[in-house]
Amino acid sequence: MASLPPIDVPRGVTGAGSFDAPSASEADSARIDYLLRLGDDALVLGQRLSEWCGHGPVLEVDISLANLALDLVGQATLLLNEAGDGDRLAFHRDVLDFRNCLLVEQPNGDFAQTIARHLLYSTWQHMLLQRLQQSSDQFLREFAHKAVKEVAYHRELAREWTIRLGDGTEESSRRMAEGLDWNWRFIPELFEVDDNLQALIERGIAPDPNAFEAEYRSQIGAVLLEAQLEPPADQRPILGGRRGHHSEHLGHLLAIMQFLPRTYPDATW
Amino acid sequence: MSSDWPLWEVFVRSKGGLSHRHVGSVHAPDGELALAHARDTYTRRMEGVSLWVVPSAEIVASDPDQAGELFEPAASKIYRHPTFYDIPDEVKHI
Numbered sequence: 001m002a003s004l005p006p007i008d009v010p011r012g013v014t015g016a017g018s019f020d021a022p023s024a025s026e027a028d029s030a031r032i033d034y035l036l037r038l039g040d041d042a043l044v045l046g047q048r049l050s051e052w053c054g055h056g057p058v059l060e061v062d063i064s065l066a067n068l069a070l071d072l073v074g075q076a077t078l079l080l081n082e083a084g085d086g087d088r089l090a091f092h093r094d095v096l097d098f099r100n101c102l103l104v105e106q107p108n109g110d111f112a113q114t115i116a117r118h119l120l121y122s123t124w125q126h127m128l129l130q131r132l133q134q135s136s137d138q139f140l141r142e143f144a145h146k147a148v149k150e151v152a153y154h155r156e157l158a159r160e161w162t163i164r165l166g167d168g169t170e171e172s173s174r175r176m177a178e179g180l181d182w183n184w185r186f187i188p189e190l191f192e193v194d195d196n197l198q199a200l201i202e203r204g205i206a207p208d209p210n211a212f213e214a215e216y217r218s219q220i221g222a223v224l225l226e227a228q229l230e231p232p233a234d235q236r237p238i239l240g241g242r243r244g245h246h247s248e249h250l251g252h253l254l255a256i257m258q259f260l261p262r263t264y265p266d267a268t269w
Numbered sequence: 270m271s272s273d274w275p276l277w278e279v280f281v282r283s284k285g286g287l288s289h290r291h292v293g294s295v296h297a298p299d300g301e302l303a304l305a306h307a308r309d310t311y312t313r314r315m316e317g318v319s320l321w322v323v324p325s326a327e328i329v330a331s332d333p334d335q336a337g338e339l340f341e342p343a344a345s346k347i348y349r350h351p352t353f354y355d356i357p358d359e360v361k362h363i
Contacts, residue, residue: 059296064306164299164302
């Protein structure tokens with residue numbers, strides 16, 4: 001992928017939550033920012049998948065999706081607690097302070113659209129975690145070592161379902177293709193390297209995603225081939241999640257997720 | 270719907286050296302997804318180290334109506350039970 005045009009974000013844009021993302025002047029803010037990126041990816045995708053709970057197409061799939069969600073919320077807990085106070089970061093930050101990529105906040109749609117999103121994200125996440133196991137940062141190294149096994153299963157499950165839906169009935173194939181169409185434009189953001197990330201790559205803390213973009217494209221291509229699906233045409237990429245520019249969908253997700261702790265701040269259960 | 274999918278019987282080996290034990294069943298369109306569903310349903314609390322899934326339709330079962338002729342004759346043959354031996358205390362698993 002050619003380098004992408006930067007998005008101008010007005011300076012000083014930040015939400016007014018009781019906990020804002022750490023400011024750029026703090027020591028090692030790049031590392032905190034990276035923890036928030038990975039942690040918010042896991043938190044938001046975990047919350048999205050948990051929306052299926054009780055609504056899955058069949059009981060077994062309901063349990064499968066809930067298991068993926070639990071793995072991701074567990075990963076988010078580790079990452080956000082390393083970045084600061086995990087609960088406050090999850091429940092008392094405003095939408096502009098979230099650093100997740102746009103792909104994970106996309107709506108579930110039907111089951112095929114959820115599987116398309118999960119295939120695209122977990123394939124990327126698995127490649128990242130494989131490399132993060134060699135990070136110069138001890139916490140990230142240990143985190144990646146634990147999470148990579150969970151995500152290997154996520155990727156495998158998404159792959160199996162993509163193939164069955166794509167190479168299934170006329171209707172399942174159409175829905176799978178539409179799900180991929182919806183999510184495809186959010187792939188380039190996964191490989192975007194901004195100044196913060198570049199600094200971490202140079203320090204050996206973060207892997208360079210550009211190093212595995214070709215492998216990613218070919219792995220996804222192989223799954224689609226087996227699923228008898230055409231890769232969607234590349235569309236105009238949509239960027240900005242890593243800087244807090246989110247789609248309208250994230251605000252609705254947070255409104256539901258944060259409602260209780262914000263309304264009853266000292267609630268315990 | 271899952272009612273369109275065949276049923277699979279699930280067997281879990283709880284640790285090395287023990288036999289697989291029947292734990293329940295799942296619906297799935299094929300063997301690979303039956304394994305995935307079995308993993309997600311029956312091993313999420315560290316219950317297992319190995320899984321088998323078998324199509325329920327492939328299991329040949331005894332007829333409950335024949336229970337009398339199949340099983341009752343064994344009830345009166347106590348000499349088939351190893352209860353007439355003294356087991357040394359040191360022998361634990363017998």
